[in-house]
Amino acid sequence: MKYLILTILTLLISCAKKNESENLTTDSKTIEIETLFKMTDKSVKFLWREDEYDKELKDTVNTIFINQEYCKKISEPEKAALGFVSSFIGSECDWDGEPNKKYDNLSCKINTTLNLGYQCSETHLSFLRKWFKNDKKSLKRLTDCSAIPYTASSQETFDYINILTKGDTIIITFRASGVNMRNEESWSYKEEDTFVLKKDNLFFVKSKESENESSSFKIEEEEEEEN
Template sequence: MTKYLYIFILVFLASCGQPNSNSDKNDVVISDSIPKTEENNSVKNFKLTDKIEKFLWREDKYDEELKDTFNTIVINEELCKTLTEPEIAVLGYVGTYIGSECKWDGEYKDDRSNLKCKILTALNLGYQCSDRHLGFLRKWFKNDKKVLEEFDYNCPTTPYTASSQNTFDEITLIVKGNNISVWFSASGINMPMGESWNWTETDHFKLDNDYIRLIKKDKSKVKREHFDTGE
């Protein structure tokens, strides 16, 4: 429960002294008016190299501000230096819908346009739901209608101080031929309800010259637990 204790402390600290008018800045917001960027027609054909590489994991690290050790996300920066655009696209897609310790970059903005997430930052895709982020993904998923529609109505802006959220525990990138898979382990928590959960999932993609298609998602059964909130 160390990870959940850390989240609880962060949520508590973030909520102290905040006026009611700004209480929604820690909540989940699904954007239904995300601006679209023009399709980039200069995409190159990419040859993939077979690999199985861990992209993200968790480690216990000391927090200078809180003066304690907590479990935090770590990203394979060396792997990021070698990723092709299709590999960045599939990791960016998976990272869009689950938190990676996202936080407001500077002061919170009412349009929620400055949410900085560890995965998108490592992939050089800018802020969550930005034109840079979604524009890049739209370029690579340009022939996958279902994925494109998902970008239009479901791009959450959830900071890591939210009382209810999902987060990654581990991500592995698997490439074989023109097939790219992303295996991940994720967990979630709802502090007010005293509930936590976890699951694993593998998302399968296919590279076809200058675009990617999502083939299928293999998701495990979600395991749920209840804990005492102390109230």
């Protein structure tokens, strides 16, 4: 089943440091925050897909790649914006061993690269709650954090993610693809999410999503070998 899901997804897909003071009240410390979290203007391809040979499957599969050089010098606000977007869509997520009782040991490629901990774990969510502490809508949305492994019969995954930083604004554009094996259907869409940095916290200010492009497919059952 794992191979079948990977094969279908391949065909469907088109293609730092914690240094913050807790109580900051004086003007001098406000300036310190603004300097610490100041972002430089940039446009970066953060995530993309390429075909890669899988030794275990002994076949070529479409695999997620992440811009490692960018991640070495990523700002905390940019990390938070990317971490928020990836809270609801998979990035080749798989359980670290067997799922635990809390189902909070799901390892996802984006979280691992950004050092955010397991998907939807307390480590992951506490980091985001800190950054979106004054954005009630975003905090509420985080309660729907998605912990779905890549082997699930119904799932979504990223095709690409680009990030644009300009002044105090972060714009993340991405394309996601989904598949529902039971219903034999697939879909894809594009989205543009805009975040604004205000001192030491982020606000999710707007989102623009394209219409879903959906299609269906047929899973052919394997014929039993004759004795």
